[in-house]
Structure formats: C-alpha cells, structure tokens
Amino acid sequence: MKIVIPSDGETLDSQASQFFGRCKYFIVLNVEDGEIKKWEAFANPALEQAGGAGIMAAQFAAEHEAGAVISSALGPKAGSALRSLGIKTFKGISGTVQENISKFINGELEEAVGSAASPGPYGQGPGSGTGQGRGVM
Numbered sequence: 003m004k005i006v007i008p009s010d011g012e013t014l015d016s017q018a019s020q021f022f023g024r025c026k027y028f029i030v031l032n033v034e035d036g037e038i039k040k041w042e043a044f045a046n047p048a049l050e051q052a053g054g055a056g057i058m059a060a061q062f063a064a065e066h067e068a069g070a071v072i073s074s075a076l077g078p079k080a081g082s083a084l085r086s087l088g089i090k091t092f093k094g095i096s097g098t099v100q101e102n103i104s105k106f107i108n109g110e111l112e113e114a115v116g117s118a119a120s121p122g123p124y125g126q127g128p129g130s131g132t133g134q135g136r137g138v139m
Contacts, residue, residue, distance in 0.1 A: 003069040005031045005106065006062070007099050012043035014100040022073045022080050023048055023055030029099045030066050036107050056080030063089055072102050072111060081114065 008025030010017045019025035026049065031041040044066075048058035056076075060083035063071050071084055074094040084091055091114040094102045105111050 003033055004067050005033055005070045005072060005103065006066065006068045007031070007072045007094065007102055008046075008059075009043070009099050014038075014041065014103070015098055018072070018074065018094050018097060018099050018102050020075050020096075022071070022076045023057075023059040025049070025059075028059070028062060028066075030068070031103055033103070033107060038103065054079075057083045060084045060087060060089070063087070070106070072106055076114065 007029045008019035008022050009027045009029045010019050010025070012027055012029075014029065016027070016029070019027075023046075025046050028044045028046055029041060030044065032039045044062075046059065047062065048055040051058060056079050060071075060080050063084065064087045068089050070090045070092060072092045072094045074096065076084075076091055081091060092106060092111040093114050094111065095105060102111070
C-alpha cells in the first residue's frame with residue numbers, strides 16, 4: 003500500500019507537518035508486509051496556491067496511487083476529496099514521519115471519520131445543535 007504523509011522535510015526523520023495542504027513536502031511510502039519497501043519525498047505543488055491547497059494535495063495523493071494519508075490536521079474539503087477518491091485517512095501524531103509510519107504499521111493510528119482528521123473550529127464542538135435561530139432581524 004502507498005501512504006502519503008505531509009512533512010516539514012525530505013527524510014523519514016523529518017517532522018510530520020501540522021498541515022496537509024500547506025505542508026512543505028509529501029513523503030510517499032510503499033509499505034508491504036509491515037515494512038517500508040521504498041519511499042520518496044516530493045515538494046508540495048500546492049504550497050503557494052492562493053486557494054484549494056487541500057484539494058490539490060488530495061489530487062497529489064491520488065496521482066501517486068495512495069491507499070492512505072496520515073495527517074494530524076486535515077481540513078474538511080481535503081478530507082471529503084480524499085474519501086471521494088477512495089483514500090483512507092488516519093490521524094497522525096506529533097512526531098517524525100518515521101514515528102507516524104511505525105504507528106500505522108503497528109495498527110496504532112486511529113482512522114479518521116467524518117470530514118477531517120482533526121477537528122476544526124466549525125461544527126466539531128461539544129454543543130448539541132439546539133439553537134433556536136433567533137437572530138436580530
């Protein structure tokens with residue numbers, strides 16, 4: 003399986019990026035039988051885009067035939083795009099690319115469900131959604 007991890011650098015010892023669409027690099031790993039068989043680093047083509055970086059990053063993952071993305075912060079548009087492309091998403095940890103892939107191989111990463119790998123500021127809070135819609139007219 004090919005796995006994409008956003009990264010701040012070009013090696014497995016680089017810090018996994020806190021951003022998916024705006025990371026500096028993507029590390030694409032080929033994992034078979036619990037081992038990394040091959041990996042490559044790619045500069046993020048969407049890094050300087052004015053908008054749509056998360057969707058472009060999802061397209062990058064699809065073009066590299068990824069079966070999964072590991073990211074600690076995945077926006078709702080990117081998450082939706084990845085799911086529509088059939089790419090699974092997993093909640094990454096703060097640490098290196100190597101630490102993230104090791105946890106993935108050992109089954110220690112939680113699969114992300116819903117619209118994002120980590121909750122964003124909108125619609126993910128503890129509220130019950132029972133507002134009465136009584137704004138000022």
